[in-house]
Amino acid sequence: MNEALDEGPFYHGTKADLQEGDLLTAGFRSNYRPEIVMNHIYFTALRDGAGLAAELAAGDGEPRVYLVEPTGPYENDPNVTDKKFPGNPTRSYRSTEPIRVVSEVLDWTRLTPEALATWRETLAAIRADERGEIIN
Structure with a gap:
């Protein structure tokens, strides 16, 4: 695995209602390409980045952000x-090992309805473009 730029704290955004100690694992469908089952679990060192992921996550639940800790090795x-952008501007990471929920984070920035609509349009365009490939 390549050298990760952060040691935490880390966050994960989802619409799942989770509890302290829950483990999040790989093996679920991508929020961005639902036809792909992901080999990794993703997280970020940016609280509001996790908030964006929560807002865009599949499902009908309320968007939630959790403070998480990796249980094993992780990578950028x-x-x-580097394969798409120089460095790691989103401070995003992934692991094949579970991440553990430490607590729910309540002080993250919600998107406006307009911003959320723009993000959803962008994702729809990526899905329609075969070059919007996910490195799994």
């Missing part, structure tokens, strides 16, 4: 790092 997320 190649979907937003």
